[in-house]
Amino acid sequence: MRMRLIIVWLGFATLVPAFGSMGGCKAKPAETIKEVNRLDEKSAQAPKPVEDSRFKEFFDRVRAYMKIHDAADARVPSLKETSDPKQLAAREKALADEIRVERAGAQQGDVFSPSAAREIGVVVGEDFKARPLKTQKAILVEVPMKVPPAINTDYPTSLPLATVPPTLLMKLPTLPEALEYRFLGRHLILRDIKANLIVDFIPDVVPATPARTASRGAHR
Amino acid sequence: MTRHGTGLASAALLLVSGLSLTGTAQKVTLPLAADSTRFAVIGDTGTGDKPQYEVGRRLEEYRQRVNFTFTIMVGDNIYGSERPQDFQKKFELPYKPLLDAGVTFYAALGNHDDPNQRFYKPFSMNGERFYTFTKGNIDFFVLDSNYMDRKQLDWLERALKGSNASWKIAYFHHPLYSSGESHGSEVDLRTVLEPLFVKYRMDVVFAGHEHFYERVKPQKGIYYFTCGGSAKLRRGNIRKGSELTAKGDDAANTFMIVEVTKDVLNFQTVSGAGLTIDSGAIQRPQPHAVR
Numbered sequence: 001m002r003m004r005l006i007i008v009w010l011g012f013a014t015l016v017p018a019f020g021s022m023g024g025c026k027a028k029p030a031e032t033i034k035e036v037n038r039l040d041e042k043s044a045q046a047p048k049p050v051e052d053s054r055f056k057e058f059f060d061r062v063r064a065y066m067k068i069h070d071a072a073d074a075r076v077p078s079l080k081e082t083s084d085p086k087q088l089a090a091r092e093k094a095l096a097d098e099i100r101v102e103r104a105g106a107q108q109g110d111v112f113s114p115s116a117a118r119e120i121g122v123v124v125g126e127d128f129k130a131r132p133l134k135t136q137k138a139i140l141v142e143v144p145m146k147v148p149p150a151i152n153t154d155y156p157t158s159l160p161l162a163t164v165p166p167t168l169l170m171k172l173p174t175l176p177e178a179l180e181y182r183f184l185g186r187h188l189i190l191r192d193i194k195a196n197l198i199v200d201f202i203p204d205v206v207p208a209t210p211a212r213t214a215s216r217g218a219h220r
Numbered sequence: 221m222t223r224h225g226t227g228l229a230s231a232a233l234l235l236v237s238g239l240s241l242t243g244t245a246q247k248v249t250l251p252l253a254a255d256s257t258r259f260a261v262i263g264d265t266g267t268g269d270k271p272q273y274e275v276g277r278r279l280e281e282y283r284q285r286v287n288f289t290f291t292i293m294v295g296d297n298i299y300g301s302e303r304p305q306d307f308q309k310k311f312e313l314p315y316k317p318l319l320d321a322g323v324t325f326y327a328a329l330g331n332h333d334d335p336n337q338r339f340y341k342p343f344s345m346n347g348e349r350f351y352t353f354t355k356g357n358i359d360f361f362v363l364d365s366n367y368m369d370r371k372q373l374d375w376l377e378r379a380l381k382g383s384n385a386s387w388k389i390a391y392f393h394h395p396l397y398s399s400g401e402s403h404g405s406e407v408d409l410r411t412v413l414e415p416l417f418v419k420y421r422m423d424v425v426f427a428g429h430e431h432f433y434e435r436v437k438p439q440k441g442i443y444y445f446t447c448g449g450s451a452k453l454r455r456g457n458i459r460k461g462s463e464l465t466a467k468g469d470d471a472a473n474t475f476m477i478v479e480v481t482k483d484v485l486n487f488q489t490v491s492g493a494g495l496t497i498d499s500g501a502i503q504r505p506q507p508h509a510v511r
Contacts, residue, residue: 174371
C-alpha cells in the first residue's frame with residue numbers, strides 16, 4: 001500500500017511540471033535554490049550605533065555630518081515632489097553647495113575613523129574573498145573604475161550607481177537614511193543621497209584581483 | 221492544494237500561446253473583461269533613442285485598444301546625464317501621448333537612475349526609493365534593488381504581512397532569475413528577497429536590467445518576467461538552452477500589457493513592430509493554499 005502511494009506521488013510529481021511546461025517549456029526542472037540561497041542570519045547583523053564599540057567614533061562622526069546636512073537642508077529649498085526637473089537639479093545642487101561650504105577643507109578619513117576604516121576593510125575584503133571569482137567580477141562589472149573619488153565632489157550620475165550586494169551591506173554599520181555606501185573603483189564611498197555628494201571614502205577596500213579583471217569603465 | 225515547489229505551482233499556468241510568428245500588429249490577445257485592472261510594463265527605457273519612441277508609439281496604440289490606465293517602469297528610467305532636458309527627451313516626449321491620456325507611471329529605480337528621481341512627480345514615487353500602491357485587487361511592491369539594506373527588507377516584510385490583496389506583484393530592476401549572458405540571475409539579491417516572497421506568497425515579479433524579454437519558469441510558485449528591452453536591446457544575449465527560460469526574445473524591443481481579473485492574470489508581450497512575442501494567463505492560487 002505504501003509503495004503504491006509512493007508510485008502515485010512520483011507519477012503526480014512528474015506529470016505536474018510537464019503540464020506546467022506547456023508552451024515550449026522543457027520537462028527538465030528549472031534551476032533550484034540551494035543552501036547558498038538562504039539568508040545568513042549571522043551575517044545579516046549590521047553593527048548598530050552605540051552597541052558596537054568598534055564603530056563608536058565612526059557613528060559620532062556620522063552624527064556630526066548629519067547635523068551639517070540637516071542644517072544645510074533647512075537653509076535651501078528642500079527637495080520635494082515636483083514635475084519640474086529643473087527644480088530637482090537646482091535643489092540637489094543647492095544642498096550640495098551648502099554642504100561643500102560647511103565642509104570646506106574636509107579630508108579623506110574625516111568620517112571613516114581609522115578603526116572603522118580598518119574594520120570595514122576587513123569585512124569587505126573577507127566578503128569578496130569568500131565569493132567565487134565570477135561573483136566578484138559580477139559585483140564590479142558595473143562599478144565605474146576610472147573615476148577616482150574626491151571628497152565634496154558630486155557622484156558622476158551619468159555613470160551607473162553600482163549595486164552593493166545585500167548580504168555585504170548587512171554586515172556594514174547601519175547608516176542614517178540620508179547616507180549610503182557605494183563602490184567607486186576599488187574604493188568604498190560614503191555618499192550623501194539627497195545632495196549626490198561624496199562625503200568620504202575608504203581607499204582600496206576591494207581586493208585587487210577582481211578589480212583588475214573588471215577593467216571596463218562601466219558596463220551598460 | 222499546495223503550491224510548494226515548481227511542480228504544483230506550474231499547474232497554475234493555464235495557457236501559454238507562445239510566439240505568434242504571423243503576429244498581426246495591434247492584435248490584442250487579452251480578454252478585456254469588464255472589471256479588470258490593466259497596465260503596461262516597460263523597462264530600461266530612458267535612452268531617448270529611436271527604439272524608445274517606437275515603443276512609446278506602439279504603447280499608445282495598445283492603450284487605445286486595451287485602455288490600460290497605468291504603466292510600471294522597472295528601472296533605468298533615465299540613462300546617462302539627468303539634466304532637465306534629459307527628462308524631456310528620455311521620458312516626457314516618448315510617452316507624451318500616454319501622459320496626455322492620463323496614464324500614470326510608477327517607477328522603480330535602476331542602477332542608472334539617480335535616487336533623487338523619487339522626487340520627480342510623473343514617476344509617482346512620492347519621494348520614496350521603495351513604496352507600495354494598490355490598484356483594484358492588486359498590491360504592488362516597488363523595490364530599490366540597487367540598495368537592498370536591512371531597512372528596506374524590514375519595510376518589505378511589514379508591507380507584505382499587512383497585505384490582504386488577492387494579487388501581490390513586486391517589481392524592481394535586477395532579476396532574481398535570468399538567462400542573460402551579460403548579467404544572469406542576481407543570486408545575492410535572491411538570497412534576501414526570495415524567502416520573503418515565498419513566505420508571503422508573492423504571485424508575480426517583474427524586473428529589467430537585462431535588455432531582452434524573458435518569462436522564467438515558475439520558481440517556488442512565483443512567476444518571474446524580465447522586461448528590460450523597451451528601448452535598449454542586447455541581441456542574442458539569452459543563454460541558449462537555459463533551463464530557466466519558459467519564453468525568451470532577444471531580437472526585438474518589447475513591452476508588456478497585463479490584465480488582471482479576480483483569479484487570472486493575462487499578459488501579452490508585444491514588440492516595437494507590433495508583433496505578439498508571448499502571451500498567456502496565470503491562475504491565482506487558492507486563497508488558503510500553503511506554499
